[in-house]
Amino acid sequence: MATTMFGRFGGPLLLRWARASGGVGGHLCCQSTEIGFSLKRLVKVWLCTTTNRTTTTTTTRYPKLRRSSMKQKKLDIAMYAVGGVVLFIGITFASVPLYRIFCQKTGLGGDSRTIRRKNDGIADLTVVQDRLIRVRFNADSNMAWKFTPLQDEILVHPGETALAFYTAINATDRPIVGIATYNIVPAEAGLYFNKIQCFCFEEQLINPGEEVDLPVFFYIDPEYADDAYLERVDEIFLNYTFFESKQGLQFDKNNFWPLAKPK
Structure with missing residues (x-):
């Protein structure tokens, strides 16, 4: 102009x-x-x-206005970063109990099912004679006990009951209360591995120098032989882990998750 x-x-x-x-x-x-x-x-x-x-x-x-704008941008970026970290931590903590519940309901993830059957029901199981499964036993101890299986393996047909034993020795000079968890490999076999009686999730008190035999009474469901995914799986690993029970520690037997943290 x-x-x-x-x-x-x-x-x-x-x-x-x-x-x-x-x-x-x-x-x-x-x-x-x-x-x-x-x-x-x-x-x-x-x-x-x-x-x-x-x-x-x-x-x-107006230098203050410019610095204020840059400071606000940095603050926004920091808030987004902190929010993302908190979100991922929450997802991590929530995934563990949800995974345990899923394993218990479906039998996947290496968790078997504990069945309280009457003697008549067990006697009516159909034994699959043309299928033989090798069950191997393993033991780990995260405490001062000596914990081992009394047998390395057992051959069992689907639908046939079997009895195995573990032994625990307290070699310390003080009484110790222990509690055991278990895992089954392959995980798909956990759907058919049924424990009629076991010592898992129950506190075991062993005095100094004492030795205790711990039984596991189980059977493999006859439907194991009909599962196409397990057609060539003839070997199952049963692993028990013992650790010292702390005051206030309890387990939910249905979800395999502590109800209270140790003090």
């Missing part, structure tokens, strides 16, 4: 000034167009300089 105004009024004024001065009027008249363009360039340069000065002045006059 400033350039347009100058083109309308600046040119005629310069011509009048040149004629009044004499001598140079013709020269200025011939070059009036060039002068107009030169002045237009000067006006553009002046406008750009003014804009840059205004921007610099704004940045210089």
Whole structure:
């Protein structure tokens, strides 16, 4: 706009000034167009300089506003990061009990089922004679006990009951209360591995120097032989782990999850 105004009024004024001065009027008249363009360039340069000065002045006059905006952005990023960490921690803690419940309901994940059957029901089981399963036994101890299986393995048909024993020895000079958990490999076999009687999730008190035999009475469901996923699986591993029971520690036998943390 400033350039347009100058083109309308600046040119005629310069011509009048040149004629009044004499001598140079013709020269200025011939070059009036060039002068107009030169002045237009000067006006553009002046406008750009003014804009840059205004921007610099704004940045210089309001440094606190700029710093405040950057600080808010950093704070937002930090809040998003903390929120993401909290979310992942919550998912991690929630997945463990949910996984335990899933394993107990489906029999997957290496958890077997404890069945309270009457003698008549056990006697009515159909034994699959053309299928023989090798059950291997393993023991781990996270305490001062000596804990081992009395047999390395047992051969059993699906639908046939079997009895195995573990032994625990307290080699310390103090009474110790222990509690055991178990796991079955492969995990798919846990759906068909049924324990009629076992010592898992029950506190066992053993005095100094005492040795205790712990029985496991179980059978493999006859439907094991009909599972296509287990068609070539003829070996099952049963593992028990003993650890010292602390005061206030209890287990939910249905979900395999502590009801109270040890003090």
